[in-house]
Amino acid sequence: xxxxxxxxxxxxDSVLGFKALGTAVFPICNDRPQEALDIIxxxxxxxxxxxxxTEPIAQKIxxxxxxxxxxxxxxxxxxxxxxxxxxxxxxRVRDTVKRAVGIDIFREEAK
Amino acid sequence: MRSSTHATRMELLRLRRRLGxxxxxxxxxxxxxxxxxxxxxxLIGKIREMREETEKHLVQAFQGFLLASAVMSREEMEGALAxxxxxxxxxxxxxxVMNLQIPVLNLQAERPVxxxxxxxxxxxxxxxxxxxxxxxxxxxxxxxxxxxxxxxAAEIEKTRRRVNALEYILIPDLRExxxxxxxxxxxxxxxxxxxxxxxxxIIAG
Numbered sequence: 001x002x003x004x005x006x007x008x009x010x011x012x013d014s015v016l017g018f019k020a021l022g023t024a025v026f027p028i029c030n031d032r033p034q035e036a037l038d039i040i041x042x043x044x045x046x047x048x049x050x051x052x053x054t055e056p057i058a059q060k061i062x063x064x065x066x067x068x069x070x071x072x073x074x075x076x077x078x079x080x081x082x083x084x085x086x087x088x089x090x091x092r093v094r095d096t097v098k099r100a101v102g103i104d105i106f107r108e109e110a111k
Numbered sequence: 112m113r114s115s116t117h118a119t120r121m122e123l124l125r126l127r128r129r130l131g132x133x134x135x136x137x138x139x140x141x142x143x144x145x146x147x148x149x150x151x152x153x154l155i156g157k158i159r160e161m162r163e164e165t166e167k168h169l170v171q172a173f174q175g176f177l178l179a180s181a182v183m184s185r186e187e188m189e190g191a192l193a194x195x196x197x198x199x200x201x202x203x204x205x206x207x208v209m210n211l212q213i214p215v216l217n218l219q220a221e222r223p224v225x226x227x228x229x230x231x232x233x234x235x236x237x238x239x240x241x242x243x244x245x246x247x248x249x250x251x252x253x254x255x256x257x258x259x260x261x262x263x264a265a266e267i268e269k270t271r272r273r274v275n276a277l278e279y280i281l282i283p284d285l286r287e288x289x290x291x292x293x294x295x296x297x298x299x300x301x302x303x304x305x306x307x308x309x310x311x312x313i314i315a316g
Contacts, residue, residue, distance in 0.1 A: 004201050006251070016245045017176050020192045022199040022220070049203050050254040070248060070265045072212050073203070075258035078249070082173035085166045093162060093257065097155055100264035101148075102271075 004047045004073075009012035009036050010054030014081040024048070033060035040068070040076070048074050074083040113287045126292070130285040137277040143209055144270045150208060150265045158256050166255050168246040183225025184234040191232045196223065197244075201251070211262050211277035216255040218248055 008018040012021050012027040012084045019025045027050055036057050051074050058065060058078050078089035098104050202212055202217040207218050225240065 004203050006199060006201055013176075013180075014173060016192060017172065017189065017240060020195050020225075020240055021195065021247055022195045022197040025159050028308060046266050049201050049214065052250065052254075061234060069261050072262070073214055073258075075214065075216075075254040076227070077254045077257055078291070080170055080173075081176060082170075089166065090159075090162060093155075093158055093260065096261055096264045097151075098152055100267040 004049040005054070006050045007039075007043050007048050008050075008052045009039055010057060010079075010081055014054050018052075019090070023052075028057065030056050033057050037064050039059055040065075040074075046076060050074060051076045052079050053077070054079055055082055055086050056083075059086070059088055113284065113291050115165075115289060116292070117300075118292045120296065123289065123292045123296070125287050126285055130282065130289065133277055133282050133285060137274065137282065140270055140274045140277065144267065144274055147209060147263055147267045147270060151260070151267060153264065154256060157258055159254070161249065161253050161256065165246060165249050168242070172242040172246060173240055175235065175242055179233055179239050181236035182235055187232070187235065197221070197224065208259075208263070209266070211266055213259045213262055214255065216251055218251045227255050237253065 006023040007026060007067075008015045008023050009028060011030050015025050015027055026036075026039050028039070040051060040053075053076060055078050057077065058076075065076060068074065074106045078092060080086070080089070094104065116126075183191075198221045200218060200219040200221075204215045204217070205212045206215050207213070225237065
């Protein structure tokens, strides 16, 4: 058992409010995703348990992010930014399910 | 495919033993896969609803901030939010599912979320902030569950590959080899028997 922290990475306007919730906020530009990667790598060493990252940024570093997917921690969660959701978070859950089950069960349910 | 071996009685015994172990391992792994799958399926349903709900509320909260930023200047807003009052502590434990270590997150928050005075801020900011505060705990639960889902998925994939390797490759191969050796040995026995019979005939003749 241990205590750890929560971080939020995203564009300035979207993550503004999270600061007041007591989380660590890292505002970065949408077109500089490399910064996000550096931050995440640093957060891993500092025992952050949860990292929220906005979808537009996550989209650009998807392959790099998948490295963290099967680690116990941190849990990297995609959240929509203030422009609304682009469905990447849902897509990722679906992808995970597809890999495990072998078939796309969400699509079947939608029919 | 039959593995190339010497058709000897000793080899036969060895292979039979291996088949026994393989069958037992297969059964265990299959049970593991079923259990993982069960947990996985339970989780999927929960996550799907939760993610949609969270995204919806989060977008609403963001709109609240947008509204607030229309009333207040950006500097004012950043100033108001710059020194958080609330302290969050995330307690991380792990629970075991099979051989997996799955994190369990427990959010502990102290002190209210409002970290500014009433003078320079608008009511919209209050509303937006309280909305965000409400969904934040849901977001943490979502983080926990999505991580569990990913870990389970990876394990299921691995287990399935093992189960398939045993079921479709190792076990049939062993069976085939065992059968081959059995046939070969009985053939040898038969030929030996006929030889003996023939020799007896010659001697008697």
